Amino acid sequence: MNIHRFVLAAAVGLPVFVVAPCAFAQVPADAAKTFIAQAGQQLVGVVNSDASASQKANQLTQLVDQDVAVDQVADYVLGRYQNVVTPAQHSQYLALFHQLLAYNITYQIRAYQGVTFAVNGSSVMGNDTVVDTTVARPGQAPADVGWAVDEVDGGPKIVDVIVAGTSLRITERNDYASVVTSNGGQISALLSAMQNQINRIAASQ
């Protein structure tokens, strides 16, 4: 069926696993598949559990911190502006990035109730080992999702999510870069936008 999956790409992974490309050691295919299978089962277990929404959000945030190279993600998303950001701004940016990630996870929990997850195969893409999976949700067409895995700090970590050829890390990077360029290259504008987004999501929950 002719489904235009670039939007689905963002739906599946944008707020949950926005990650950075890190030029670390390549993870063997079998190890990457095992890692993703475990992470996926943990994710599904939390989302489909009987816990409250806030409990699920906390558990998912811990899961993301454990399995995703969040700080590296944040730096990749910041992109070329890493060269102009001050240390204080960088610290604030990382804190906001973590907070925004947590809020976005909370936002999505309801939509992912009933999710199932299956590991299919793996391939090598540059420095990454990409594990192919099928993510299915009730009432939605199944989506093929690729999870790019690298070795970070001595262990495998997710560094990107790829759906139908669209990379979530690139998407997020372009999103953030647009905010900065629209405001005269001011990193402070990005920090304000992130804080506003956090406030907006918090108010809607």
Added chain:
Amino acid sequence: MLNSKLARNYVAKAVPKSWRMAAWAAPALVFSGLLAGCATPPPASDSAGLQAFQEQNDPIEPTNRFFYAVNDKIDHYAFKPLAQGYVDITTVGIRNHVGDFVTNFDEPGRVVYFMFGGKSRDAGTALVRFLVNSTAGIGGIFDPATALGYPETDTDFGLTLAEWGIPAGPYLYLPVFGPSGARDVFSLPAEFFLTPLEPAPTSLGVRVFGYSETALHLVNTRAQFIQPIDQIEATALDPYATFRSLYRQERASQLQTIDQHNVLTTPDWFPQPAGN
């Protein structure tokens, strides 16, 4: 809001045939729009900003953002409520079969696009898909061709132009049609003519069928994206930039897929050669 091919491949077909002249004129109108609403590049001293500006390749961003806002309103008050109502009265299975049916209408056009792009294998696959799905698939309601080893490969005239080496050019966000580009905008006039209904004799029945298929196409497609689009609008810092990025990545991915699929294949039901 209408986005990417939800607009390009669906809305384009949704517009009545009487709008064809407007479709032909669309590229010219778009390029005349380049004269207005240009974005101001950062100064050379802001190297990071200038580099980002050039990568975005969105020289008429203010105009594009205006049309993005217009389309967003149209979607908010028309398409999305319709799609929500449609979801309420249909099942996933029904929506999938509707998707297969309207996709089957794209296949004849794809045969032509692939041939012009020099992708003979892809063209053959699209032709077999149309023949199989139109017959064994009961007019395209089912997709037995995929099970037989003829998977769908999407394309359009913009991608044919890309195969000819024409670069994507600046990003364009069109009124009603949504995300596009200086190259891809030429898909609009092409798509009006490459449908199975085009050679059919003019009659009230054909016209009613065409309008019905078009309406179903639009609503069914929008229904598939209710949650994803809501999510992007809720979580992205700049949804316009997010959709722009996704559009470009998807186009690059489609080109890769066309090349990957354009190889000698053996259908699943045929004895596989040694080494496969």
